[in-house]
Amino acid sequence: MRSGTVAVIGRANAGKSTLINVLVGEKVAIVSPKPQTTRDRILGVLTREDYQIVFADTPGIYKSRNLLTEDMMKTTETTSRDVDAVLYVLDGHAGVRKEDAELIKKYAGLGVPLIVAFTKTDIMPAENIPAEVKFLCEEGVEADIYPVSARKGRGLKKLEAAIAAMLPEGDKLFPDDVVSDRSEKFMIAELMREKILLKYDEEIPHGVAVVVNTFRRRENGTYEVDLDIICEKQAHKAILIGKGGKALKEAASFARQDMEKFLEAKVFLTTYVKVREDWRDSPRLIKEYGYGEE
Ligand SMILES: Nc1nc2c(ncn2[C@@H]2O[C@H](COP(=O)(O)OP(=O)(O)OP(=O)(O)O)[C@@H](O)[C@H]2O)c(=O)[nH]1
Ligand SMILES: [Mg+2]
Structure with a gap:
């Protein structure tokens, strides 16, 4: 082996x-x-x-x-x-x-x-x-x-x-059925970020962090997901949401479809957009949003 x-x-x-x-x-x-x-x-x-x-x-x-x-x-x-x-x-x-x-x-x-x-x-x-x-x-x-x-x-x-x-000779590092070291909650946040990267231009997605506040499996097998999309400027928030909320609705709908595929269950997704000025230069916020070295 x-x-x-x-x-x-x-x-x-x-x-x-x-x-x-x-x-x-x-x-x-x-x-x-x-x-x-x-x-x-x-x-x-x-x-x-x-x-x-x-x-x-x-x-x-x-x-x-x-x-x-x-x-x-x-x-x-x-x-x-x-x-x-x-x-x-x-x-x-x-x-x-x-x-x-x-x-x-x-x-x-x-x-x-x-x-x-x-x-x-x-x-x-x-x-x-x-x-x-x-x-x-x-x-x-x-x-x-x-x-x-x-x-x-x-x-x-x-x-x-x-x-x-x-690779060197040695025993397996992970059990056979494991494909990733990351949690379902992490993937959920990442899927939301992926759709934002695909939907919006240039600086918007690079300044976005996604924080999942609620990730809960209900008794009937469906999931409740509640997340914050954090951006750097008020102007970015307006673009993220779009006219009448249309842009965000579309991005969230794409993300939800992928989340459902990933979890193999129905997902009820709620999204909030928040502004945290220059979070990408704040050691505290970078850490809070789960980035940087462990
Ligand atoms: N045509 C083609 N496109 C590819 C292939 N591999 C990746 N891509 C595209 O290249 C782009 C970048 O792919 P990623 O896998 O995100 O690249 P990455 O190196 O992980 O990028 P970072 O995480 O930003 O460093 C995406 O649009 C992919 O669809 C390939 O074999 N063929
Ligand atoms: Mg990559």
Whole structure:
């Protein structure tokens, strides 16, 4: 039996969480087209007959602009130092940059094995792949590179086998039926945040935190969920709610549908929008909303 933890690292929006979700076979982390979707370290567990891979999803590498993003970068750094292997995710569609080569070399120097997943190959010309790989080699990258498409499910078997081969011999870290280290309540808050990332532009979702106040399973099997959507400015609150409450109603309805799928039960969702000026620069509020290092 092989088992161990693999830090999944790469630039923001590279496709890390998407890749983990397809490898694990269940949604353990939210995904969006905007950078900085993942804010916490989230474990996703893949158990097979002869190995168990514990993926540690991390916030994408991004220039930090406030205390929250600074904390997110710290999470990524500490996660990369406490694992058995590193999977560096490259966005093939966005193209490989010198910065990627530098980052790969940096993480390869940490003393644990590292491989590279070159993802989103479904939305780039296949003939460009060799040139990108050549560029990385010329920049001094020695790691093995696996082209994959999380969306089309291409190249995943080979990647999975290569990841498993990097792990040490050892007992499973999690029971067979566990896919994530996060609670249902955490996923509920994240699903709400995912819909906000998808529905609103630029600064609005990045300044949003979701806090679940009530998460209760009623006797008849339905769930009562009551949450706060916290934003940074009065103007953002108005945009979040929209004319006659229409925007929020739509976002909440999308979120509720996903919550119902996730919990396999009917959900009664109530949402409130609150303003907390500059919470992303308040150590106290960042902690209160559940971000930053444990
Ligand atoms: N076409 C295509 N799109 C992909 C693939 N993988 C991810 N995406 C898209 O890329 C975007 C970013 O995906 P995420 O998984 O959220 O990326 P991430 O690296 O976790 O991003 P952060 O958490 O912000 O660092 C989303 O719109 C995904 O749907 C892929 O294999 N093919
Ligand atoms: Mg992510």
